[in-house]
Amino acid sequence: MLFLANALGQSHLTIGTAGILALLGYAVVFLGLILLMAVVMIIGKIFIARDKKASAAQAAAVPTAAPVEVPKPVAPGTAGELKLHDVEPKTAAMLMAIVADKMGKPLNELRFISIKEVK
Amino acid sequence: MINVGEILLNLWESSGFNAIFSGFMADNGWQSLVMICIACVMFYLGIVKKFEPLLMIGLAAGCLLTNLPGGNLYHPELWTAFMNGELGYGTILHDGGLLDIFYIGVKAGVYPCLIFMGVGAMTDFGPLLSNPKSLLLGAAAQMGVFFAFFCATLLGFTAAEAASIGIIGGADGPTAILTTSLLAPQLLGPIAIAAYTYMALIPLIQPPFMKLLTTPEQRKIKMVQTRTVSKTEKIIFPIVVTIFVVLLLPDTAALIGCLMFGNLLKECGVTDRLSDTVQNALMNIVTILLSTAVGSTMVGASFLNLQTIYIIVLGVLAFILSTCGGLIGGVVMCKLSGGKINPLIGSAGVSAVPMAARVSNTEGQKANPSNFLLMHAMGPNVAGVIGSAIAAGFLISVFGG
Known part of the structure; x- marks a missing residue:
C-alpha cells in the first residue's frame, strides 16, 4: 500500500x-x-x-411410561448482595467457589457480605 | 606517529553531542534534545504510570533512537521521496536504516492487520451475538470520529489529515495507525501517541461523562442474563461478517478480514496451535516492530509544531464525543426498552477492548454494588471494533486513492 x-x-x-x-x-x-x-x-x-x-x-x-424424575429441591436463599472492595468480579467468583468447595456447601446456601483485598 | 589529538577531534566531530551542540540552532539540534526529553517522558508514562506499557515503551524507544543524531536508523527524506513516487521499497531496504526497514511493515499496512488478527483471536463475540442490538451502541460511539474530522477541517487540516485525526475517536490503535499511514503518514507519530495515551486514560476520561449523561436510577439498572450462544453460531459469525462487511465497504477488507480470520482460528476448534501463536508470539513480535517503527516517525522537525498540539486536543475531544455518543445511544435504548438496558454499557461502544467495558462495569458497581455489567458491556465493546473499522473504511474510501 x-x-x-x-x-x-x-x-x-x-x-x-x-x-x-x-x-x-x-x-x-x-x-x-x-x-x-x-x-x-x-x-x-x-x-x-x-x-x-x-x-x-x-x-x-422420551417414553410416556418412563418414571418421572423428581427434581431435587432447590436450596433456599441466594448469595445475596455482595460488596467488592478492590477485588475484580472474576477473582470474587473464584474465591466464593473455593470457599463453597472447602465447606462442602452449595454456593446459594452461603451468604457473602463483602470481599476486600487486604493490602 | 599517531596524532592522538586528531583522532579525538575526529571522534568528537562524528559524535552526536557535537551534532547537537554545534548545530544547536542552525541544524535544529535543540529539536533533537526536546525529542529525547519527550522519549524519556514516554518511558516514564509507560514504566511508572503503566500507560499502555506494551506499546508506549516501544514508541519511546523508537522516538529516542530516531532522534539521536548520527544514528542514521530512520531517514524521513527517504520516505518523502517514497511518497512522491521517486523510489521504491528496494531502495529503502538498500539505503535505509534499521528503523526504516521496520517502518516498511507499517507503510505496507502489515503490522496493524496482524495486530487485528491477534485481537480477533483474543475476542469473544458471544456477548454481541446474544444481544445483537449492541451493534447500535458500537455505531453510536463513532460520533467522535466524525465530529473531530469536522473540527480538524475547520482548523485548516486537509481532508485526509482530518480523517486521520478523527479516527483517534475510534479508540482503536491499529485502525488509527493503518488509516493514518495510508492517508496522512506525516502525522503518524502524534496520532499514534494521542490514540494510545487516551486509550490508557479511558478510566479517567469516561466516568465524568458517564455520570453527566445518565441518572443514578439508570446507572443502578441490573441487566438480565442473555442467552447462551452455540459454538456453531460463533464459527459462522466471523465468516458472515467478513462476507457482509467487505462486500459493503471493500476498503475494510484488510482490517475486518484479519480481525475475523483471527476470531475464526479461535472459534473453529481445529486450529488451536495457530490461535495460540496469533494471540501470543505473533502479537508480541508485531507489537515490538509496530511500536518502534511508529515511534521512529517522531522526528523533531515534523513533531514539534502547532499541528501536534491541535492533534492532541482534537484527539481528546474525539474520545469524549465518542463516549458521549455511546452513552446517548445507551440512554435512548434504555428508554425504548422500558428500563431494561443500563445506559452505562453505551460508553463501551468506543473500542479499547476490554478497558472501556471494565469502566462500564466499575461505574455500574459504584451505583449498585451487586451490578455486574462486564459481559453486557463486552457486546458494545466488540461492536465498537467493527464500527471503527467501518468508519476507517469509509474515510479511506472517500479520501484514499
Whole structure:
C-alpha cells in the first residue's frame, strides 16, 4: 500500500462539505451495523428455532411410561448482595467457589457480605 | 606517529553531542534534545504510570533512537521521496536504516492487520451475538470520529489529515495507525501517541461523562442474563461478517478480514496451535516492530509544531464525543426498552477492548454494588471494533486513492 490520499483528500474542505461528509460517514457506520445486526438476528433466530426443535424432538422421544424424575429441591436463599472492595468480579467468583468447595456447601446456601483485598 | 589529538577531534566531530551542540540552532539540534526529553517522558508514562506499557515503551524507544543524531536508523527524506513516487521499497531496504526497514511493515499496512488478527483471536463475540442490538451502541460511539474530522477541517487540516485525526475517536490503535499511514503518514507519530495515551486514560476520561449523561436510577439498572450462544453460531459469525462487511465497504477488507480470520482460528476448534501463536508470539513480535517503527516517525522537525498540539486536543475531544455518543445511544435504548438496558454499557461502544467495558462495569458497581455489567458491556465493546473499522473504511474510501 502506498500513500493513498486522493485529490479530495489533499484539499481543504469547506465547512458545508466537511459537515455533509461527517454526517454521511456517521450514517454509513450506522447503516452498516444496522444491516449487520439484522443478519446476526436472523442467524440467531434460526439457531434458536433449531434448538427448540431439537429439544421438542428429544422430549417426544422420551417414553410416556418412563418414571418421572423428581427434581431435587432447590436450596433456599441466594448469595445475596455482595460488596467488592478492590477485588475484580472474576477473582470474587473464584474465591466464593473455593470457599463453597472447602465447606462442602452449595454456593446459594452461603451468604457473602463483602470481599476486600487486604493490602 | 599517531596524532592522538586528531583522532579525538575526529571522534568528537562524528559524535552526536557535537551534532547537537554545534548545530544547536542552525541544524535544529535543540529539536533533537526536546525529542529525547519527550522519549524519556514516554518511558516514564509507560514504566511508572503503566500507560499502555506494551506499546508506549516501544514508541519511546523508537522516538529516542530516531532522534539521536548520527544514528542514521530512520531517514524521513527517504520516505518523502517514497511518497512522491521517486523510489521504491528496494531502495529503502538498500539505503535505509534499521528503523526504516521496520517502518516498511507499517507503510505496507502489515503490522496493524496482524495486530487485528491477534485481537480477533483474543475476542469473544458471544456477548454481541446474544444481544445483537449492541451493534447500535458500537455505531453510536463513532460520533467522535466524525465530529473531530469536522473540527480538524475547520482548523485548516486537509481532508485526509482530518480523517486521520478523527479516527483517534475510534479508540482503536491499529485502525488509527493503518488509516493514518495510508492517508496522512506525516502525522503518524502524534496520532499514534494521542490514540494510545487516551486509550490508557479511558478510566479517567469516561466516568465524568458517564455520570453527566445518565441518572443514578439508570446507572443502578441490573441487566438480565442473555442467552447462551452455540459454538456453531460463533464459527459462522466471523465468516458472515467478513462476507457482509467487505462486500459493503471493500476498503475494510484488510482490517475486518484479519480481525475475523483471527476470531475464526479461535472459534473453529481445529486450529488451536495457530490461535495460540496469533494471540501470543505473533502479537508480541508485531507489537515490538509496530511500536518502534511508529515511534521512529517522531522526528523533531515534523513533531514539534502547532499541528501536534491541535492533534492532541482534537484527539481528546474525539474520545469524549465518542463516549458521549455511546452513552446517548445507551440512554435512548434504555428508554425504548422500558428500563431494561443500563445506559452505562453505551460508553463501551468506543473500542479499547476490554478497558472501556471494565469502566462500564466499575461505574455500574459504584451505583449498585451487586451490578455486574462486564459481559453486557463486552457486546458494545466488540461492536465498537467493527464500527471503527467501518468508519476507517469509509474515510479511506472517500479520501484514499
